[in-house]
Amino acid sequence: MNxxxxxxxxxxxxxxxxxxxxxxxxxxxxxxxxxxxxxVYPVTVGDLTLTAQPIHIISLSPSATEMLYAIGxxxxxxxxxxxxxxxxxxxxxxxxxxxxxxxxxxxxxxxPDLVIISYxxxxxxxxxxxxxxxxFVAGAAMSLENVYEQIDQLGVLTGxxxxxxxxxxxxxxxxxxxxxxxxxxxxxxxxxxxxxxxYYSVTSNTFIGQIFNLFGMRNIADNVEAGxxxxxxxxxxxxxxxxxxxxxxxxxxxxxxxxxxxARDGWSGLKAVTANHVVLLDDDISSRWGPRxxxxxxxxxxxxxxxxx
Amino acid sequence: xxxxxxxxxRVSYNGVEAVQGFNDLLHSGEWLCLIGPNGAGKSSxxxxxxxxxxxxxxxxxxxxxxxxxxxxxxxxxxAYVPQSPLIxxxxxxxxxxxxxxxxxxxxxxxxxxxxxxxxxxxxxxLDLIDFSQRRLGTLxxxxxxxxxxxxxxxxxxxxxxxxxPTSALDIGHQQQALELVDKLRREQGLxxxxxxxxxxxxxxxxxxxxxxxxxxxxxxxxxxxxxQPNILSEFYGVSARVHHEDDGTVxxxxxxxxxx
Amino acid sequence: xxxxxxxxxxxxxxxFVAMIxxxxxxxxxxxxxxxxxxxANRLPxxxxxxxxxxxxxxxxxxxxxxxxxLAAIVGSMLSVSGAxxxxxxxxxxxxxxxxxxxxxxxxxxxxxxxxxxxATRNWIIDPLPLAxxxxxxxxxxVTYVVGTAFGTTRSSTTLILAGVAVTxxxxxxxxxxxQRNTDVVRQVYSWILGRLSSATWGDVRLVLPYVVLSTGVLxxxxxxxxxxxxxxxxxxxxxxxxxxxxxxxxxxxTLGTSAVVAVSGLIGFVGIIVPHAVRLLAGASYRVVIPxxxxxxxxxxxxxxxxxxxxxxxxxTPIGVVTAFFGAPFFLFLLRKRSxxx
Numbered sequence: 001m002n003x004x005x006x007x008x009x010x011x012x013x014x015x016x017x018x019x020x021x022x023x024x025x026x027x028x029x030x031x032x033x034x035x036x037x038x039x040v041y042p043v044t045v046g047d048l049t050l051t052a053q054p055i056h057i058i059s060l061s062p063s064a065t066e067m068l069y070a071i072g073x074x075x076x077x078x079x080x081x082x083x084x085x086x087x088x089x090x091x092x093x094x095x096x097x098x099x100x101x102x103x104x105x106x107x108x109x110x111x112p113d114l115v116i117i118s119y120x121x122x123x124x125x126x127x128x129x130x131x132x133x134x135x136f137v138a139g140a141a142m143s144l145e146n147v148y149e150q151i152d153q154l155g156v157l158t159g160x161x162x163x164x165x166x167x168x169x170x171x172x173x174x175x176x177x178x179x180x181x182x183x184x185x186x187x188x189x190x191x192x193x194x195x196x197x198x199y200y201s202v203t204s205n206t207f208i209g210q211i212f213n214l215f216g217m218r219n220i221a222d223n224v225e226a227g228x229x230x231x232x233x234x235x236x237x238x239x240x241x242x243x244x245x246x247x248x249x250x251x252x253x254x255x256x257x258x259x260x261x262x263a264r265d266g267w268s269g270l271k272a273v274t275a276n277h278v279v280l281l282d283d284d285i286s287s288r289w290g291p292r293x294x295x296x297x298x299x300x301x302x303x304x305x306x307x308x309x
Numbered sequence: 310x311x312x313x314x315x316x317x318x319r320v321s322y323n324g325v326e327a328v329q330g331f332n333d334l335l336h337s338g339e340w341l342c343l344i345g346p347n348g349a350g351k352s353s354x355x356x357x358x359x360x361x362x363x364x365x366x367x368x369x370x371x372x373x374x375x376x377x378x379x380x381x382x383x384x385x386x387x388a389y390v391p392q393s394p395l396i397x398x399x400x401x402x403x404x405x406x407x408x409x410x411x412x413x414x415x416x417x418x419x420x421x422x423x424x425x426x427x428x429x430x431x432x433x434x435l436d437l438i439d440f441s442q443r444r445l446g447t448l449x450x451x452x453x454x455x456x457x458x459x460x461x462x463x464x465x466x467x468x469x470x471x472x473x474p475t476s477a478l479d480i481g482h483q484q485q486a487l488e489l490v491d492k493l494r495r496e497q498g499l500x501x502x503x504x505x506x507x508x509x510x511x512x513x514x515x516x517x518x519x520x521x522x523x524x525x526x527x528x529x530x531x532x533x534x535x536x537q538p539n540i541l542s543e544f545y546g547v548s549a550r551v552h553h554e555d556d557g558t559v560x561x562x563x564x565x566x567x568x569x
Numbered sequence: 570x571x572x573x574x575x576x577x578x579x580x581x582x583x584x585f586v587a588m589i590x591x592x593x594x595x596x597x598x599x600x601x602x603x604x605x606x607x608x609a610n611r612l613p614x615x616x617x618x619x620x621x622x623x624x625x626x627x628x629x630x631x632x633x634x635x636x637x638x639l640a641a642i643v644g645s646m647l648s649v650s651g652a653x654x655x656x657x658x659x660x661x662x663x664x665x666x667x668x669x670x671x672x673x674x675x676x677x678x679x680x681x682x683x684x685x686x687x688a689t690r691n692w693i694i695d696p697l698p699l700a701x702x703x704x705x706x707x708x709x710x711v712t713y714v715v716g717t718a719f720g721t722t723r724s725s726t727t728l729i730l731a732g733v734a735v736t737x738x739x740x741x742x743x744x745x746x747x748q749r750n751t752d753v754v755r756q757v758y759s760w761i762l763g764r765l766s767s768a769t770w771g772d773v774r775l776v777l778p779y780v781v782l783s784t785g786v787l788x789x790x791x792x793x794x795x796x797x798x799x800x801x802x803x804x805x806x807x808x809x810x811x812x813x814x815x816x817x818x819x820x821x822x823t824l825g826t827s828a829v830v831a832v833s834g835l836i837g838f839v840g841i842i843v844p845h846a847v848r849l850l851a852g853a854s855y856r857v858v859i860p861x862x863x864x865x866x867x868x869x870x871x872x873x874x875x876x877x878x879x880x881x882x883x884x885x886t887p888i889g890v891v892t893a894f895f896g897a898p899f900f901l902f903l904l905r906k907r908s909x910x911x
Contacts, residue, residue, distance in 0.1 A: 096883065096884070097883050098883065101766065102766070102885070103766065103878060103882065103883045103885050104632055105598060105632060105633065105878065106883030108597055108628055109596060109597030111624075121756065121759065121767075122759075122764065122767040126769060127767065127769065130627070130631045130632070131627055131631065132627075200751065225749070228749045228750070229752075230752055232751070360806065361805060380808045383806075383808065384808030385808070387806075389806040391802065395798075396799075397799065397853070399848070399852070400798060400853065400854070404795070404854060408795070408796055408799060408807055412808035417789040417790070464807070
């Protein structure tokens with residue numbers, strides 16, 4: 001599957017997140033999840049109310065799948081989509097539903113009591129509501145706060161609110177520690193983030209971009225194309241900006257690595273190439289917003305720390 | 310009584326005048342043949358009468374001017390047989406002739422029993438009744454010619470326009486077609502206007518000839534009057550002898566100008 | 570005439586069977602043979618114990634049946650529209666998308682996908698079908714204005730060329746927008762391939778008035794389409810206002826096609842395959858081709874939707890892929906037949 005569309009999901013449908021349980025951010029959250037300790041049903045998140053603990057959960061979002069297993073709700077999941085390839089237990093389910101071309105009958109065949117999606121390809125929510133199947137839209141995260149919030153929300157819905165709070169708290173702390181452990185460079189280190197080998201990139205307005213912002217890094221794709229957060233850069237632009245770092249998010253889809261980058265015409269002289277600052281990222285990890293975002297952050301931290309030393 | 314009248318009819322294409330002020334009056338049952346070199350305007354006169362090109366001036370049937378807006382009225386009074394009719398290969402003979410009843414059938418209705426009787430009569434008269442279910446793609450040139458005439462007759466119009474009715478036929482079928490038109494004209498009092506290249510045949514069948522040249526009428530009269538070597542030489546640029554048969558037939562014979 | 574009546578009855582029966590079969594086959598839900606029993610049970614005065622649970626019946630009635638009904642509606646509209654276009658343009662390769670419907674609808678949909686960020690899908694009127702519908706109509710309007718301004722009063726070739734030009738323009742604008750909004754490429758592509766998987770009874774109610782109106786007008790004009798078969802000049806000499814007939818038929822066909830495209834995306838090949846198949850089976854007269862296209866087109870798409878939801882179970886195969894799969898070999902067959910027939 002094309003890298004750019006996967007990463008593109010990270011920038012979608014802010015509205016759906018907004019509909020659910022208030023806007024992203026740590027400000028006024030309508031669901032005061034702190035109040036629910038032992039899981040007592042019914043629970044409400046946004047306009048979704050569950051009257052009993054769901055034990056036939058279907059996840060059509062790979063990020064949500066990772067979150068569910070991380071918060072201990074894995075045993076309640078009966079089916080996942082074809083891209084939910086982590087953790088191994090999800091793969092072991094052997095189900096390959098489609099999140100992009102969902103077959104509503106196949107979904108309902110599992111008699112689900114909760115369906116989690118990250119985007120609605122076309123009246124899926126409406127059809128599920130017609131069949132009285134509860135659906136939760138865990139839209140693409142726009143910030144780390146969204147990530148913590150979604151983990152908490154899933155915890156409330158699945159009856160693991162305490163575990164979920166622990167997981168999100170630990171995640172937050174680990175991230176803050178990772179960020180604090182490196183010094184910000186002055187002037188800021190510049191980076192080029194590669195989505196695929198035709199040079200699609202992301203700006204710092206995206207979820208990924210904001211993570212790099214935590215490290216005070218400068219994105220060479222900013223301001224290249226006004227209004228487009230996923231611009232396709234030209235090789236000239238990349239080479240002339242001579243970034244300090246090159247982060248490859250197309251290692252799996254497009255088989256890119258430091259060698260192939262160095263082999264590109266005109267790229268062998270770049271700072272990032274000669275100083276060995278070409279960082280390989282896992283395509284999946286960098287396009288999702290689950291607990292493994294920590295791995296992404298750690299990779300960046302390690303790269304920056306190595307550069308500082 | 311004037312069955313068909315042309316009054317100062319002019320036709321222009323892209324600003325170029327193809328027909329300059331054409332005037333004529335035909336009485337019922339008359340056969341007028343337009344002759345002249347290519348581009349003289351013969352076809353344009355016919356197409357104007359058929360409503361296929363815009364024209365100024367007036368064309369009237371039985372002294373009623375053809376209304377510009379009613380294609381139906383025109384089709385009920387003028388039947389046009391084009392030079393190269395479009396023959397849909399997978400239509401059958403019956404349906405093709407049925408199209409001739411189009412001017413009489415309501416837009417969204419079907420043909421009535423009376424319409425079908427007319428078709429039947431026409432097919433019989435033209436010896437096509439056995440072909441009724443045959444597809445047009447299987448017919449020969451001669452049969453197709455009869456067919457197109459049949460369709461025109463189904464329109465039951467008093468005026469019949471024929472644009473080069475014999476150009477694509479062999480000599481036998483040429484005679485057949487023209488004899489047929491003549492017979493029908495006498496039986497039904499049809500007024501016929503044709504445009505033809507074959508001067509001898511034109512002279513044989515038409516009551517009157519009009520020679521056109523660059524949009525204007527330059528000669529008119531009987532075959533004997535119009536088909537004269539000096540006239541033909543001036544307007545066709547042809548070197549020809551004209552022979553008069555005992556029965557009055559005028560035969561035009563082109564002469565070789567080079568040595569054998 | 571009797572032969573025609575037999576054909577109509579046969580086609581009608583085929584459609585009925587297709588719809589029953591369509592509701593019986595799917596990746597989930599009750600066992601197939603129970604479904605007709607439950608349908609019977611739902612009729613007044615009939616009681617049959619079908620063993621179908623309420624939840625299972627919901628799947629059949631709320632999910633599968635609207636899909637089957639929509640397939641029938643879309644299939645019939647695309648087919649009769651294709652047949653009508655072929656009639657007014659006297660060109661066997663013409664399809665309902667010719668004058669810009671496809672490109673215009675695609676552009677409208679792309680605009681919605683690209684600029685709907687921040688807007689909820691819970692607007693009172695879903696902007697997506699509306700934009701597709703308007704896009705299709707505007708494109709055809711532009712084509713018509715351009716095509717009749719420059720051409721002679723009766724030239725259909727000019728109109729087709731204008732359609733090609735408008736299609737190219739709309740497609741290039743669409744490509745430009747997609748290039749700047751690559752995150753919606755997948756959604757747009759999915760929409761373009763066409764789908765019936767999201768059909769609801771609401772969709773059926775939405776398109777029905779347009780389809781009924783459009784099909785009615787086209788049915789009324791079937792005799793006139795036969796007259797057009799001898800060419801614009803001769804049809805005109807036979808007393809038909811060719812330009813007006815062409816305008817009305819194009820308008821009606823476009824209206825109906827735009828409506829179904831708005832809810833089901835661009836399902837290709839139906840508008841070409843079905844009318845030609847009808848001609849091969851029942852002759853080329855539009856008095857027969859038009860009504861039979863309606864019935865057979867409906868049956869065709871209902872049948873084609875079955876592999877669409879079952880083949881790649883549990884995913885969907887876009888129905889445009891299924892129809893293309895039938896369409897390509899059919900074209901080859903048609904070519905062979907025509908070359909042999911000469």
